[in-house]
Amino acid sequence: MTKDKSNDGDGEKPKDGILSVDPALKQAMEELRKLLVNTAFQIPEVDQSEKMLTALVTHAFYAAHGIDVGSLKAELEFSDAELAELDAIIADNAAKMRNTPRWLLSNxxxxxxxxxxxxxxxxxxxxxxxxxxxxxxxxxxxxxxxxxxxxxxxxxxxxxxxxxxxxxxxxxxxxxxxxxxxxxxxxxxxxxxxxxxxxxxxxxxxxxxxxxxxxxxxxxxxxxxxxxxxxxxxxxxxxxxxxxxxxxxxxxxxxxxxxxxxxxxxxxxxxxxxxxxxxNLEFDGFEDIDSQKTEERADLRKVVAHMRGVQISQHSALDLQIELALASLRAKRARGNDPTL
Known part of the structure; x- marks a missing residue:
């Protein structure tokens, strides 16, 4: 049996969105993949059976991990909007700094x-x-x-x-x-x-x-x-x-x-x-805002970069499930209707 590389098997759902299932659910998913392969095998036309298998595996994947995938997508959209807002604040603040003297002549x-x-x-x-x-x-x-x-x-x-x-x-x-x-x-x-x-x-x-x-x-x-x-x-x-x-x-x-x-x-x-x-105290205030918002933007960019990496791993896990299912189907067709596959 080919091991599903998308499963970590630590028994808990990580907070960062990386997919993980407990051993019992992992075994159930493997059994489900066998069922999906056997279902698609009943269709005589190869193209239609592979398309059906791809669709079934995709639906099964989102049924198991849709909450993680959807929440991560929502967090990314929110973070992207927050990044755009920070960029606008920093740009507006930079314009104010350019139009404000750093030093003032005074007694x-x-x-x-x-x-x-x-x-x-x-x-x-x-x-x-x-x-x-x-x-x-x-x-x-x-x-x-x-x-x-x-x-x-x-x-x-x-x-x-x-x-x-x-x-x-x-x-x-x-x-x-x-x-x-x-x-x-x-x-x-x-x-x-x-x-x-x-x-x-x-x-x-x-x-x-x-x-x-x-x-x-x-x-x-x-x-x-x-x-x-x-x-x-x-x-x-x-x-x-x-x-x-x-x-x-x-x-x-x-x-x-x-x-x-x-x-x-x-x-x-x-x-x-x-x-x-x-x-100029006004310029110092703009400078503090620039330092604060620039630091916030740098931290948020790191978080967004990590979430995009997790999103890529989720898509790769789905692709892996599809490829494993298609490989099982093609091997089953090559050997004939072997129930021990």
Whole structure:
């Protein structure tokens, strides 16, 4: 008698869905297989008898193990749905993490942290080169803003447009745009999260200022006839584009130059009075959720993988029963109607 490899014979039904029967039920199943083979043997046509035997063995298998197979299938469907839900939660949480800053700029007093270690360095303890540079920058900044205002105002006056000539307040407001633009550009650099990005932004501003200064120097020199007795011949007998280029380069230099001075002052200030950054509690909450749900998903995937393995073993056990029954039927046909088979 061929041994049924789908039976463990431990006498108990395991909780993980692996098929197992006690010895008495195992003997009954073997007797049932003999009965099914003998029933199918009565059909003369080979194909029909084998189809009938396959169907009978399948029904008998599910009659004995249908509860285990069905419960395992239901558990798998539930676990798959739970996995999909976890995937959605993790993806949504990851999107929130991407849109939430990890660190927040804050005053140490707001966080009840020790402030002694975060005090600013007094100006008298600064490096000598910075002591000299810092006040020079503060004097250069209003001078640059004033020059920008006067340059823009002169350009508006020289245009001769009544809307500016007859309305000095409007002319002053328009002439102030380069100064306000410099403040805006300086503030824009603070939006970059990393120090490296802020440095690249500052280098870009300094580069724009240097480029504008170079263009202004060339166009200004082209309008000047020299030092000895020459006259400054700005805009006389010059193409219109050169006039516009000279004024544009001057305004651009004053615009980007003011921003560059702003950034340098800010850089020195941060060196001796650095910003204080604290962990964003909202981001920490998202991070905890991500860690928890990712761990849950990993554990559930292990359970699902094990259940799929059990499901494969169940299908293999059914296939084995069918093949054993068909082998018995074919052997019985080869030997004839031998009741001792």
């Amino acid at each position: 140490p007093r707001h966080q009840n942290r020790g402030e002694d270690a975060l005090e600013a360095v007094p100006f008298k303890e600064w490096r000598l080169r910075h002591k000299l540079e810092y006040p020079i920058l503060w004097m250069a900044l209003p001078a640059m803003l004033t020059a920008s205002f006067l340059s823009a105002k002169s350009a508006l006056l020289s245009s001769g447009l009544p809307v500016y000539v007859e309305n000095p307040i409007l002319m002053a407001a328009v002439a102030s745009i380069p100064g306000f633009g410099a403040i805006m550009l300086k503030s824009l650099g603070s939006l970059f999260a990393s120090d490296a990005a802020q440095k690249r932004y500052a280098f870009g501003i300094f580069g724009m200022a240097a480029g504008a200064l170079g263009v202004w120097a060339v166009t200004f020199a082209d309008s000047f006839h020299g030092i000895g007795g020459g006259t400054l011949d700005i805009f006389s007998d010059k193409p219109v584009w050169k006039e516009k280029l000279l004024v544009g380069a001057q305004l651009a230099f004053e615009f980007f130059g003011s921003t560059a001075i702003y950034l340098r002052i800010e850089r020195l200030s941060k060196a001796y009075d650095p910003d204080t950054w604290f962990r």
